[in-house]
Amino acid sequence: MSLADRLQRRALERAQAQELRIRRVHGTRNGMHSTCDGRLLLNFSSNDYLGFAQHPAVVTAFQEAAGTYGVGSAGSALVSGFFAAHETLERTAAELFGYEACLYTGSGYLANTAILQTLLDVRSHCVQDKRNHACLLDGARHSGARLTRYPHSDTAAAESLCAKAETDNLFLVSDGVFSMDGDCADLSALSRIAKRYSATLMIDDAHGVGVCGKTGLGSVQAAGLSAAEVPLLVVPCGKALGGQGALILSQASIIEALIQSARPYLFSTSPAPAMAAAVTAALNVLQQEPEHHLRLRQTINDFTRAAKNAGLPLLPSSTAIQPLMAGSNARALYWSEALADRGIWLSAIRPPTVAQGQARLRITLTARHQPADIEHLVTALVEVVGDTHAPA
Ligand SMILES: Cc1ncc(COP(=O)(O)O)c(C=O)c1O
Incomplete structure (x- = not known):
């Protein structure tokens, strides 16, 4: 059967199951x-x-930066695509969320796969919630690490998987707010487990930032946790921040390791500097309004x-x-x-x-x-x- 025939058959099956997607x-x-x-x-x-995609300050920042820098970044960050607007965003975000350093990447999917593919290897073990976003699962799968998943929000099961892991590079990974259910992970419990088993806790807070926490800084703020307790925080910028791309917040040594060797970051055109300026404006509006x-x-x-x-x-x-x-x-x-x-x-x-x-x-x-x-x-x-x- 030709490729076209195979694809057509698959599309028909999808249509029959009412799973065909239409843009x-x-x-x-x-x-x-x-x-x-x-x-x-x-x-x-x-x-x-938060309606920031159409907030006047965010739109103006985008327009003005496009006037200054042009539209595309025209290179990966390590070649010629890292502009002052990117640097300002990374500095602003690190300070606001209370982390040593930040890396701005082209998307949340890219950020999560970059982290997991770079920091995990075949000798590592990654424990994840079964309802984590697809890109967290994909990143762990592509890393070659052992991946085990616990039933949704079952922290006792998460603990038992961590206890059984035989590795000195254990990651415990969760969404902060689950994207299809809207419920929140128990970050305090996950943080205690991570501490007990020397795991690196990584939280993707795509749907928590702007929504949860006293000043909208997300699930980590809502749980009263510090950067030391959540050493890897990912903030995709296409949700409450109204822009695009993602912020990886961590300690300087981890961010530096990603800059040096995260293939999805190294081999991808850097996000538009105007978008970096718009996200910086969105972070400022979040604080000031x-x-x-x-x-x-x-x-x-x-x-x-x-x-x-x-x-x-x-x-x-x-x-x-x-x-x-x-x-x-x-x-x-x-x-x-x-x-x-x-x-x-x-x-x-x-x-x-x-x-x-x-x-x-x-x-x-x-x-x-x-x-x-x-x-x-x-x-x-x-x-x-x-x-x-x-x-x-
Ligand atoms: C929890 C979560 N993480 C990551 C992503 C991916 O982010 P992006 O759309 O920037 O690739 C999404 C949304 O699409 C998401 O819901």
Whole structure:
């Protein structure tokens, strides 16, 4: 069978399982509204939790830096692609999060694979939560290290895996906030385990920064932990910071080792300097304008209270990610389409992003949603969830 035939057969199987993905074209964006396939929709699927992607200071920083540096960085960081804007971002982030050093990379996927492929080898052992983001699993797999995974949030199981590990290079790795469930890892427990078994604790806080912690510095701040207790923190910048790329925060010797030998960093064009300037501006806004973070917390409270009163079966979550389980792919797709008919964009999350039978609507809340938007969402959800025509 030719490659084309094989691919076509696989696409057909995907379509039959209702797992075919379609890229919807979003047009202009105004606050939380955007046009999608010609319809104006209110977006509840965005990771721009604080609305920083459209914050005037962030947009201006991006535009001004593009005027200064041009658009692309035109080289990897070690050749000619490391600009003053990158250096400023790394210095600002290290200081803000309380780490010795920072490395700004092109994406969260790249950051996590770079760390794990570089710092682990065949003699190492990596212990991970089963629901960690795909790039943490991929990074560990590609490193050749022994990878063992504990049932979601089961810290006793995490401890028992660490206890059994026979290596002097043990990593314990977790999301801070789980991307499809919205629940938080027990970082205090993970930190105690890491200490007991001399493991390096690595946290990916893509969905915690901007959302959790007293001043929005994320899950590590919320757990009251220090840089010494979480020696590797990854902050992808495409969520609450409204930009792109990722910050790796750690001690200077670890950052230097990554600069010297992390292949995904060395052999990849450095992110645009204008993006580095925009992310720096976003970090400054996070510090100087706490109202966005506080407003998001209020929106989360308003939504969860209204959803509970309306009897909507949400998964327990206190973060911006609020999952509503559909079960089957067919039902998740039906709900998503029915919501679009009501002016709401909420994409159906299906396998392989989640396990079979766990399809869902992943509702994301932002500081830009207004009380009327939340009311509209809850009313629409009650209608679609109660729709007796929906497939089982
Ligand atoms: C927990 C987590 N880590 C890493 C990533 C990857 O980050 P990026 O989109 O910057 O590659 C994502 C999101 O896509 C994520 O949800």
